[in-house]
Amino acid sequence: MERVVGTVVRGLRCPIINKGDNIEEIVVDSVLKAAEVEGLTINDRDIVTVTESIVARAQGNYATIDHIAKDVASKFGDDTIGVIFPILSRNRFAICLRGIAKGAAKKIVLMLSYPSDEVGNHLVDIDTLDEKGVNPWTDVLNEEEFRSHFGYNKHTFTGVDYIDYYKSIIEEYGVECEVIFSNNAKTILDYTKNVLTCDIHTRMRTKRILTANGVEKVYSLDDILAESVDGSGYNEAYGLLGSNKATEDSVKLFPRNCQPVVDSIQAMLKEKTGKTVEVMVYGDGAFKDPVGKIWELADPVVSPAYTAGLNGTPNEIKLKYLADNNFADLRGDELKKAINEFIENKEEDLVGSMASQGTTPRKLTDLIGSLSDLTSGSGDKGTPIIFIQGYFDNYTK
16 A cells, blocks of 8 residues: 655653663663554664753763852953853753852853844844834943833743843842843953853854954853863763753753764664664754744754764755646656656755755754654653654655
8 A cells, every 4th residue: 555644753751861870771662662552663764863851861961050150260260251142041041140150259241142142032122123223233232221222121931031130140149240232242352351152053253253352261151061070060062052950050961972872772773673773862953933033942053963874964856846847747647657756866966956946955963853852842741752754755655
């Protein structure tokens, strides 16, 4: 019988993961149990994805605000610290800010980008900037000027005034806080030559600009807890980037050394099923919310590790282009046969081909990570393992 279903994505339930658990065994057992209970057949090129949070939990990759504070203090000493371009997030940054404030000696100059942070959390509506005649690319505002223009605004989804919230966190530790608003990294050098840049995907550019313009000390969040402090968790590649709030005084860091994890899961599934299943660890998906204007990717990467079969980008033909152009005169079985033959004989690299236009040649791991993140969600679904079948199939299969 002809197949009538293409890609199928399933969220798999598994036990609550704790420090020291064997994450590889738990993932493999969960996949095999799901296959048995649901009557699934595991095939070559099926995909198993595992959310980064349970990998980090199994690793026990946690740190406290005291660990963060000690690292910050060791890097900045008694200097006034410019903390620039943080994202607006209770889960992602507020707990890190507690550690930064605790490690600061006397003063923090908090420089926020506007109208939104790097991932789209807005401090002010962009239309309001037009009404007030404020140019966010050239105008530097202090807190009083910002309030006089825009008043007090709460985040669309969280209901938090992040200016007051972040300022209160800093002052809670007896540290003076001055808030300014600018999108130009060089602005902070008018206030201090010692900077902690907290942007995620633009951090290298920010550090380069500051270094070229006379900064004395410059670190980014991936420099904080890049190694263990007093036995804390750490991440040598990403530091505090990708961390999440765990408790009121601790964070769960992005998992480290994930490649052996995915390779081991693949090998174990091969041994037990005889099939080569692709495996990846995923964090945030890479998509944008059309209402809140938030770009989801607050992690430094979508996937910190994946098996070799997930490298690269899709190489796909646009079916509607073929139907409307190459084979516009065909119908029914003739059209189907012609499209099948075209796909079976397509070039290995379709970049630039009109027949592939609009097929979104993003990295496979970004596409699959987004699919996985949307499936598992961030709440109480309880499905941190995703099992994907038919992803690499096409119209001819």
